[in-house]
Amino acid sequence: MSDVEDRVRKIVVEHLGVEEDKVTESASFIDDLGADSLDTVELVMAFEEEFGIEIPDDAAETIQTFGDAVKYIKEAT
Amino acid sequence: MFDLTGRTALVTGASGGLGGAIATALHEAGATVALSGTREGPLQELAAQLGERAHVLPCNLGDAAAVAELPKQAADAMGGLDILVNNAGVTRDNLFLRMSDEEWAEVLDINLTSTMRLCRGALRGMMKARWGRIVNISSIVAQTGNPGQANYAASKAGMVGFSKSLAKEVATRGITVNCVAPGFIATAMTDKLTDEQKAKIDVQIPAGRMGTPREIAAAVLYLASEEAAYVTGATLHVNGGMSMV
Numbered sequence: 001m002s003d004v005e006d007r008v009r010k011i012v013v014e015h016l017g018v019e020e021d022k023v024t025e026s027a028s029f030i031d032d033l034g035a036d037s038l039d040t041v042e043l044v045m046a047f048e049e050e051f052g053i054e055i056p057d058d059a060a061e062t063i064q065t066f067g068d069a070v071k072y073i074k075e076a077t
Numbered sequence: 078m079f080d081l082t083g084r085t086a087l088v089t090g091a092s093g094g095l096g097g098a099i100a101t102a103l104h105e106a107g108a109t110v111a112l113s114g115t116r117e118g119p120l121q122e123l124a125a126q127l128g129e130r131a132h133v134l135p136c137n138l139g140d141a142a143a144v145a146e147l148p149k150q151a152a153d154a155m156g157g158l159d160i161l162v163n164n165a166g167v168t169r170d171n172l173f174l175r176m177s178d179e180e181w182a183e184v185l186d187i188n189l190t191s192t193m194r195l196c197r198g199a200l201r202g203m204m205k206a207r208w209g210r211i212v213n214i215s216s217i218v219a220q221t222g223n224p225g226q227a228n229y230a231a232s233k234a235g236m237v238g239f240s241k242s243l244a245k246e247v248a249t250r251g252i253t254v255n256c257v258a259p260g261f262i263a264t265a266m267t268d269k270l271t272d273e274q275k276a277k278i279d280v281q282i283p284a285g286r287m288g289t290p291r292e293i294a295a296a297v298l299y300l301a302s303e304e305a306a307y308v309t310g311a312t313l314h315v316n317g318g319m320s321m322v
Contacts, residue, residue, distance in 0.1 A: 038246065042204060 004051075004077070005070050011046045012066060015039065025067035033066075043069070051077050079302040082107030085155035086301065087148065089138065089195065090165030092119035094264035095214070098290030099162055102298045104130060108160065111151040138165050138191040139183070148198030159206070160301045161199045163192040164214040166232075170225040181228045188232035189239070196243060200252070209252035210301045213240050214293075217260040217316050233258075237312055244310035253309035255300045260316025263287040284317030 009023050016033050029035040029043065044060045047053070047069060053076045055063070063069050086103045090096035092114030100123065104110045109130040112120045117135045124131040132154040136147045152158040166188045169180040192213055203209025218226055219233035237256050244254040261267065261278055267287060270278070279285055296313045299305055314322060 036249075038249070045201060045204075 002070075002074075004074050007050055008047065008066065008069050008073060011050060012043065012069075015043055015046060023066050025065070025070075027066045028064055029066070030064070047073060053077060078304055079106055079298055081160070081298075081301065084108045084159045084301075085111070085151070085157045086160035086162065087111040087113060087134075087151040087158055087195075087199070088162040088164055089113045089136070089147075089191075090214075091123060092116045093164075094266075095259070095262060095290045095293055096162075096164040097123050098294040099164055099214075099297045100131075101127065102291070102294035103160065103162075103301060106298055106302075108301075109155045111155055111158075113147060113151075114165065138187045141194065144191050144194045145198055148195060148202075152202055157206070158199050158202050159208060160210045160212070161195060162212045162214070162297055162301070163195055163236075165191070166214065166216075166229075168226065168229050170229070172225055173227045176227060184228040185232050185235070188229070189235040192236055193239060196254075200247065203252045204247065204250050207251040209247070209250070210305075211240070211243070211252070211254040212297050212300045213254070213256045214297075215240075215256040215258040215312060217258055217314070217320050219258060220314075220322050221320050240312075241310040248309055251306070253300070253305065255305075255308060255310065256312040257293060257296045257300065258312050258314045258316070259288060259293045260314075260319045261287045262293060263289055282317040282319045284319075286317065288315060288317055 012023050013020050016035055018033050027033055029040055044055050048055055051073050063072055086108045088096050088100040091100045091112035100110045100112055104127050111132045111134050112123055113134045113136045114120050115137055120133045124133050134150050136143050138144055148158055169184050171180055196211055213236045215236045216233040218230040219237055222230055240254045240256050293315055296315050
């Protein structure tokens with residue numbers, strides 16, 4: 001398990017208050033982890049801060065699952 | 078009640094009578110305040126009167142880049158930004174048939190667009206903190222209209238619709254967004270009226286007199302308080318009964 005995955009998982013667990021084992025690669029923030037649309041914006045803000053990157057809106061829209069987030073962040077950092 | 082000890086507040090237009098009274102009321106309740114406005118002199122005077130817990134942050138609200146920076150500067154100066162009071166406003170009165178695009182744009186830009194920009198800048202920190210209070214100073218004319226003020230009334234009514242939408246978006250995060258709509262308030266601007274003009278205004282007000290800046294500040298203090306947590310998307314009308322909605 002990579003460092004990026006750990007850090008992203010930690011943010012998701014803390015923010016959405018879900019069990020760690022629910023945060024699988026294909027887990028959708030909205031459909032599986034109970035996020036609402038504002039949660040997804042906040043998650044992206046938290047990712048930006050944690051990794052010191054800027055995630056533009058059109059990219060943020062493509063980040064639907066935990067796996068999407070990890071992939072995007074790995075490519076951006 | 079209404080104890081703001083430990084809270085931080087940014088008030089725009091604090092060099093004016095209304096903004097100064099609002100900043101003073103929040104400060105009296107224990108908040109640390111950041112005073113913003115275009116004229117640094119009056120801001121410094123007010124800060125000196127308030128003493129500790131007062132910061133001066135001059136800003137031209139017509140300058141988009143400066144406006145975007147202002148919430149950050151406030152948060153840096155005070156260690157956070159819990160309360161945002163969008164009080165600054167301008168008028169460029171003219172009968173609508175004579176109103177230029179510039180007169181329209183300037184009023185909309187400073188009154189409405191800068192309010193939007195300041196909210197955007199302040200929200201991120203409030204979302205994280207799961208606590209925030211935004212109070213936008215609208216006007217009685219947003220409801221009643223006023224000849225010669227099509228631009229001003231549009232900007233103030235715009236603030237109401239904007240505030241309601243934002244209130245719905247962020248309500249789950251402990252952030253409230255409300256408006257205060259003052260009626261006629263005795264400030265430097267209304268001091269210039271003749272006694273006859275003042276008398277004409279007073280007869281239109283059931284309370285029989287103009288309001289005081291302090292009476293507006295009290296409404297803002299309430300909406301900024303912990304106790305007002307369940308009030309959001311509301312417009313609090315403070316107008317001596319001149320318009321009851």
